[in-house]
Structures are given as C-alpha cells and as structure tokens.
Amino acid sequence: MRVRFLHIILLLFVVSNSFAQDKFNILGNKDSYALSFKMVNNLIIIPIEVNDVKLNFLLDTGVDNSLLINLKLEDSINLNNVEEIRLRGLGEGDHVSAVKSENNTFKLGKIFNDDHMVYAIQSENLNLSSRLGIDIHGIIGGDLFRDFIVEINYATQRVKFYNPDTYTYKDCRRCEDFELHFYKNKPYIYASVDVDKEIPVKLLIDSGGSDALWLFDESSLDISIPEKHFNDYLGRGLSGNVYGKRSKIKKIMLGTYILKDANVAYPNYNSIEKAYRHVERNGSLGSEILKRFRIVYDYPNKRLTIKKPSKYFKDPFLYNMSGIELMHNGSKMVKQRQSDLLKSNSEGSDRATVQMVYSYVYSLKPSYKIAELRKDSPAYQAGLQEDDIILEINGKASYNYKLQEITYLFSSKEGKKIKLLVERNGVTLNFEFKLKKLI
Incomplete structure (x- = not known):
C-alpha cells in the first residue's frame, strides 16, 4: 500500500554560516556511498549519529542549515559551543528561541563531518514525530547537498552520495536536465503549470513538503485560485499553523514529462509572508511529485536531472476526504x-x-x-x-x-x-x- 501525503510543512529560514571547515566527506576517500532510507508519507527519513547519539533526520531540500527539533530526555546529546538565538519561519506566529551549536560530529554510515553547525529548536510547532508516527529528531538539507552530488531513488528507497570531483554524467535518453537557481542557498527550478492557460512558474524544490504543489496566488496575475476549491489546514511551520485552499490543477509540465490532475494548495498570505520575500518565487514543488522520478541533485554544478519515472509515476493524486x-x-x-x-x-x-x-x-x-x-x-x-x-x-x-x-x-x-x-x-x-x- 502506498500512502500519498501528509501535510507537513517545514520552516524556511536563513542564517549566516561559515563553510570553511564544516564539510561532509566519505570515509576512505571513496567516490560514492549509498544509504537506505524510510519513506513515510512521501518524506525521506535517514539515520544520523550526532555526537555518538543515534537520531532520525528528515532529508529536506527546503532547508539550508541542519536542525535538531524537540529532543526528549532519552534523546539528550551534548552540544558544543552553544549560543542562544531567535528564528522565524512559516506559520501564523512569532519568533522562537533556539540554540546555535558548532563543532559537532555527524555520521551517516561512512559519511562523516566532525565540525558541523546545527540549530536546536524546542517548539511544539515542529513536533514532526506526532504527525508522522515515527520519531523525527532533526532536519538536514543544504549542508549535505552542497558537498555531494545526490541521487534519490524513491522506488528502492536508496539515496546515493557521489564525490563531485569524480562524478561523470552518462548518456541517458530518458533524462531531463534542469538548471538549478539558488536564492538564500535554496534550490529552484522553472516549470510550467496549466490552470486556465499554460504559464511558467519558479518553484522551490521542497523534498520536506509532502504535498504535490503549492502556488502563491499573489505572486503573479496569471495565478488565480480555481472556482472549485476548499479551505483546509495545510500543515505546521516554525511559527505556527499554515492554512490555505486546496484544489486541482489541469497539469504540470517538467520538461517533456506531464502530470495531469495534480493536487495543488494555495497557502494564505499571512501564513507564508516570509516566503514572498523572494519576489520571483511562485510556489513549491513537493515530494508527492518528486517521488514519481529518480532524481539527481547537483548543487555544485547547479543542475538537476530527472533520470526516469519511478513506479509511483502513474499513481493518482489523492487527498483527505474525511476532513x-x-x-x-x-x-x-x-x-x-x-x-x-x-x-x-x-x-x-x-x-x-x-x-x-x-x-x-x-x-x-x-x-x-x-x-x-x-x-x-x-x-x-x-x-x-x-x-x-x-x-x-x-x-x-x-x-x-x-x-x-x-x-x-x-x-x-x-x-x-x-x-x-x-x-x-x-x-x-x-x-x-x-x-x-x-x-
């Protein structure tokens, strides 16, 4: 049985960071390393040891820095060189207190970083464990993707990390290449959507969002909410709940690949006001669509490759009809x-x-x-x-x-x-x- 979605929306915030020593490497100078993951409601959960404590992390392209969230007493770890700060993200709420910590050891199997910076947040808004039914202790994204070329195979639930210096692209007839555009260290691509007409859109690639597609109706005169829609809770962000409207879209085009009758959500402006700071952004591409492909993320060369459809490609787009x-x-x-x-x-x-x-x-x-x-x-x-x-x-x-x-x-x-x-x-x-x- 395949579960299609869960409305979990993760924070999008930007903080300064120095990457001089903070770098992930594969032990033994290997060219690649593969790791199995759990897929829960379209989301990728990977095991990571933080200062020798085993934890579960969400792999999320929509975040820049690594986060620790809602650690319980039994998950307690020693964090090094701590400093109190305040953060704000998606949701209808205020800033939250956090701790910035440097010089921490992160291990993902044979992937190693002994000088990693992480933010520890204790906020009920980010209690992902209760919404997913599995313990989630942290979120990791840009920190990993910047240091490797990352291939995600949703069908086999395997993620493979390649050394960018030795990786070579092979001829692939069924591949689609996209240029990655970065804003505040987060990846965006251009795609097309068809509501009443076909329009180009710039979308954040958000593997930590389990919905298919978000569109910001106030970002373009060409984006409007369809007449057939319903109001709904969309999820939780760092600063509280996110609400909006849900509907269907005729199709979304990713190169030559066309996905029809996809789910789309239109978050309320006051829930995502921070996201509108990137004036060119029109929305987000979530994992309900990403899981339908085998994807190679190449941050170092600003390139994204869709290698071929996965076994989920023809799955219908479902939504919660109970309320x-x-x-x-x-x-x-x-x-x-x-x-x-x-x-x-x-x-x-x-x-x-x-x-x-x-x-x-x-x-x-x-x-x-x-x-x-x-x-x-x-x-x-x-x-x-x-x-x-x-x-x-x-x-x-x-x-x-x-x-x-x-x-x-x-x-x-x-x-x-x-x-x-x-x-x-x-x-x-x-x-x-x-x-x-x-x-």
Whole structure:
C-alpha cells in the first residue's frame, strides 16, 4: 500500500554560516556511498549519529542549515559551543528561541563531518514525530547537498552520495536536465503549470513538503485560485499553523514529462509572508511529485536531472476526504490474549491430549487523536471534534493501523463508509460518515 501525503510543512529560514571547515566527506576517500532510507508519507527519513547519539533526520531540500527539533530526555546529546538565538519561519506566529551549536560530529554510515553547525529548536510547532508516527529528531538539507552530488531513488528507497570531483554524467535518453537557481542557498527550478492557460512558474524544490504543489496566488496575475476549491489546514511551520485552499490543477509540465490532475494548495498570505520575500518565487514543488522520478541533485554544478519515472509515476493524486487530520497521541497499554497448544500422553495409551491454554500479555500500542478538523467536512458534520481519541476504525482497533495507513484510508474512495469509535472526556461515542470529494 502506498500512502500519498501528509501535510507537513517545514520552516524556511536563513542564517549566516561559515563553510570553511564544516564539510561532509566519505570515509576512505571513496567516490560514492549509498544509504537506505524510510519513506513515510512521501518524506525521506535517514539515520544520523550526532555526537555518538543515534537520531532520525528528515532529508529536506527546503532547508539550508541542519536542525535538531524537540529532543526528549532519552534523546539528550551534548552540544558544543552553544549560543542562544531567535528564528522565524512559516506559520501564523512569532519568533522562537533556539540554540546555535558548532563543532559537532555527524555520521551517516561512512559519511562523516566532525565540525558541523546545527540549530536546536524546542517548539511544539515542529513536533514532526506526532504527525508522522515515527520519531523525527532533526532536519538536514543544504549542508549535505552542497558537498555531494545526490541521487534519490524513491522506488528502492536508496539515496546515493557521489564525490563531485569524480562524478561523470552518462548518456541517458530518458533524462531531463534542469538548471538549478539558488536564492538564500535554496534550490529552484522553472516549470510550467496549466490552470486556465499554460504559464511558467519558479518553484522551490521542497523534498520536506509532502504535498504535490503549492502556488502563491499573489505572486503573479496569471495565478488565480480555481472556482472549485476548499479551505483546509495545510500543515505546521516554525511559527505556527499554515492554512490555505486546496484544489486541482489541469497539469504540470517538467520538461517533456506531464502530470495531469495534480493536487495543488494555495497557502494564505499571512501564513507564508516570509516566503514572498523572494519576489520571483511562485510556489513549491513537493515530494508527492518528486517521488514519481529518480532524481539527481547537483548543487555544485547547479543542475538537476530527472533520470526516469519511478513506479509511483502513474499513481493518482489523492487527498483527505474525511476532513480529519490525525496526530500520534503517545502510547497506551493494551491487554492482548495469546494462545499455546499443550500436548500430553495419557499413561498406557497411544492417545495424546491437546489442550489450548490462553495467557495475556500487555504491550504498548500507539494512540491517535484528532489534531485538526476541517469545518463542514463529512467528519465535522457527523459530530466529531478536535481532541477526540480514535479507539476503533471500521471495527478494527486503531492501534493496529500505522498513522499513514489511516491517512490512506481517509483518501481512498469517494462514498466509502467510515465508522469510528472515539473517546471524548472519558466517554466512548460512535460516529459514521462517508468520504466525499470536494474538487
């Protein structure tokens, strides 16, 4: 089963940095190194050791510097040469406090940097773990992409890092090359979209955004919100929630590749005011589209290559028809019955007696609650509320689902009946609704 999206929007901020010694290298002077990753709701999660502590990082082209976010006590690490600063990013909120730390050791398998700068942020706005259902301790992007040529294969869930000094391009008939343009150290490409007419757009390449496409309607007179749309929560940024409108776009063109009937979101201006500082930017290209290709990022030579479509290329663009945005609500103790067969032979007899013996074990299972509820959605009209804890989905205990599996279920088929058993203020309640398309 493939999960198409989760509305996670990551911060976009710029800070000064010196790259004189802060550089990633492959141990043994190797020409390349490959690393497996987990793909959760289109997003790339890679393991990194920070000062000898094993953590999970989101690989995000939409950020410049490395970040540590919402570390818990058990994740505590020693950070070197710290300095308190303030940062601001996407979302309807104010600046947040952070710690700038230098001279840290980062290890990604055989990739090594013993003098890395990182920003540590303790903000509930960036609690990605609860939204993805997997522990996320940090975000890394530009720092890695600047030092390597990076090839991402979403189909095999492998990322390969090449030494730019020894990498050679091969002839490729099915490849599309794009020039990378950089603003504040972040990568942009030119593409075309067709709403009522075909128009050129400049898009941030945002592998840390799980949506397909964002367009800024106030960035161009040619970009307007379609008549068929609905208001929705788009995600969380460093400075708070991001809201906007969702719709469909006729097609998006990346060279000769054409993607039809793609999802598009139009974030509200007050949620992304900072993004408008780059006056030429028209939006973002997210991982719901990026995952449909095998991509080579060549920051040193300002080049991006789409090598060929991946197995996800023809997947339909789905969206959440329930109106429910779930989040991980910690864990709960669950009593489960297990059985064992006991066999015994009666004295003086060839016959065996088989007895079923039951025992009970307790284990920790995930709990989910409603974090956001779209007004006038099927779930809203059925009477569900924010902070309702989901106990069962269509008669199956919710802890038997992964978070992304529930997201897919809510996006699967118009008219599908959803039955929920929830807990609200200590009382269990039953609700029922049908998924409904809005666009």
